[in-house]
Amino acid sequence: MGRRKKGNPVHGWMVVDKPAGVTSTQVVGKVRWALDAQKAGHAGTLDPxxxxxxxxxxxxxxxxxxxITDALKCYHFRVTWGAETSTDDASGEITRxxxxxxxxxxxxxxxxxFRGDIQQIPPQVSAVKVEGERAYDLAREGVEMDLAARPLFVDRLMVVSKDAEGAELEMVCGKGGYVRAIARDLGRTLGCLGHVAWLRRTWAGPFEASEGVTLEQIEAMARTPDLHARLLPLELGLDGLTEVAVSEAAAxxxxxxxxxxxxxxxxxxxxxxxxxKGQAVAVGTYRAGAVHPSKVFQT
Incomplete structure (x- = not known):
């Protein structure tokens, strides 16, 4: 007999308004602990x-x-002119x-x-894999990498405000976008250099920061029905797909x-x-009047 998984079978989404100073992995761990859940993951890493x-x-x-990882996401950020850093944000050492x-x-x-379909070279400190290792691990060891450019779709990039030392911008983009690379490359294009001073993801697919739960709230409501009440249905993760109703027998x-x-x-x-009855049964492909499943949900 297999070993029983620790925790309870909790299903759904918890939208967290992540604070600065913690990693995405730490947030996932906190949510999983607070809900005593067997399994948890996240859609789209945010820098610490x-x-x-x-x-x-x-x-x-x-x-x-x-x-959700493939869905459009919106970022509000500030670029500071006059310096590049080793991480392309304010946490790194100034290099130029x-x-x-x-x-x-x-x-x-x-x-x-920087709009439309563009090519973007990821930051040296990023989660990109280089010969099986994460770029950020190699960067910490002092290894300089020649990272290949990657495609990115930028739906919108606009100036929110501007002053002599920098600008606030809003960007809506697809999967795999690095705001830090946008700041770096924009600074180079303008001949003034630049890096991200701060960054906030305001929405991702159907999820809004304004509706997110803070870490303080998660800790205060941990292991209580109040926190479970903040769970959103797993069906929200299927927001971009067509829904097809099926009978109980087909389900x-x-x-x-x-x-x-x-x-x-x-x-x-x-x-x-x-x-x-409104509950997700499977994801798949529609052919000849039937859904052919590629993933099934056991809830």
Whole structure:
């Protein structure tokens, strides 16, 4: 007989308004402890100094993490002109300086090159893997890496405010975006150098920072029904997929990994999620009147 998993089978999402000074992994650990949950993960790492939305998935909701990771996310941040750092943010050592400062026209002229489908070189201190090791681990050992550029879709990048020493910007982007790299490359383009002074993720897919729970609230409500009441349904992680209703019999087939007939149609070959009485049963592909499951939910 296998060993029983520690904790309880808790399923759903906990949206945390992450503070500065803690890692995303530490936040996930705190949420898992506070809910006494068997399993937890998160959708999209935030740097330790960053704040805002960290969506923590519990139990069967962890199967929907890839859909939130792929969703658009919004960042509000400040770029400080005049210096580059080893981490591309304020926590690193200054590596280069400049006395140049851009005016408003130069800044607005530079922004279009950072919108749409762009190529972005990740920061040296990042979670990118290099020959099986994380770049941030190699960077701490003093290894300088020639990281390859990666594609990024930037839906929106706009100036919120500006002063002589920096600018606040808002960016909406897809999966894999590094705000620190945007600040670094924007500073280089403007000839003044730059780094992120602070960063806040205001929303990620369907999750809003304004609706997030703070770590203080999590600690105060730990192991109580009040904290469980703050859980959001796992179905929110499927927000970008088409919902297809199925019967109770089809739901049973799907949960066993078999195709289940749909009560409504979708586009042939379309990714979708099957629901029975509003509850997620499976994620899969719609073909010939049925959902063919790739992931099933056991809640």
């Amino acid at each position: 100094d960053a704040t805002g939305v960290l969506a923590v998935a519990l139990g069967e909701a962890t199967k929907t993490v890839p859909f 300086t400049s006395d140049a400062r851009p005016d408003a026209v130069a800044l607005e002229t530079a922004l279009p090159a 049973s087939r799907l949960r066993h990994g078999n195709p289940g007939d749909a009560l409504q149609g979708a586009e042939y070959g379309e990714a979708c999620w099957a629901s029975h």
